[in-house]
Amino acid sequence: xxxxxxxxxxxxxxxxxxxxxxxxxxxxxxxxxxxxxxxxxxxxxxxxxxxxxxxxxxxxxxxxxxxxxxxxxxxxxxxxxxxxxxxxxxxxxxxxxxxxxxxxxxxxxxxxxxxxxxxxxxxxxxxxxxxxxxxxxxxxxxxxxxxxxxxxxxxxxxx
Numbered sequence: 001x002x003x004x005x006x007x008x009x010x011x012x013x014x015x016x017x018x019x020x021x022x023x024x025x026x027x028x029x030x031x032x033x034x035x036x037x038x039x040x041x042x043x044x045x046x047x048x049x050x051x052x053x054x055x056x057x058x059x060x061x062x063x064x065x066x067x068x069x070x071x072x073x074x075x076x077x078x079x080x081x082x083x084x085x086x087x088x089x090x091x092x093x094x095x096x097x098x099x100x101x102x103x104x105x106x107x108x109x110x111x112x113x114x115x116x117x118x119x120x121x122x123x124x125x126x127x128x129x130x131x132x133x134x135x136x137x138x139x140x141x142x143x144x145x146x147x148x149x150x151x152x153x154x155x156x157x158x159x
Contacts (some may be wrong), residue, residue, distance in 0.1 A: 018081070040097065
């Protein structure tokens with residue numbers, strides 16, 4: 001059986017768990033940390049640039065929004081606290097998502113749709129990797145690339 005994702009016990013229930021985890025490390029709960037976590041939850045799967053863009057849009061023309069480097073630093077901290085995970089879905093920057101439950105990602109190479117899938121789907125492959133190679137799969141960082149049903153159907157109708 002594959003090991004659970006290292007952050008699987010974490011759940012971003014809002015500011016209280018974030019504040020508790022920060023205090024446990026001698027850090028304080030800042031508005032920027034709260035806003036970055038809220039943006040991750042709202043966007044579901046987003047790059048740091050997309051998160052920064054959302055925060056700028058939320059702030060409006062006269063509001064203050066963190067710059068992209070501040071977003072990156074906060075994402076790194078939130079991941080160390082177990083509140084967000086990052087996944088590489090192919091080329092480009094990693095995407096971040098809330099650490100509510102472990103899942104793996106399937107990404108359509110044609111339209112870019114991202115779907116979350118129960119990691120148990122890979123249990124047989126994870127067991128075989130462990131038995132044959134002693135390799136422990138981290139399903140929280142797995143992204144499978146392929147073509148979604150809609151794109152396959154669309155391609156079939158165009159033939």
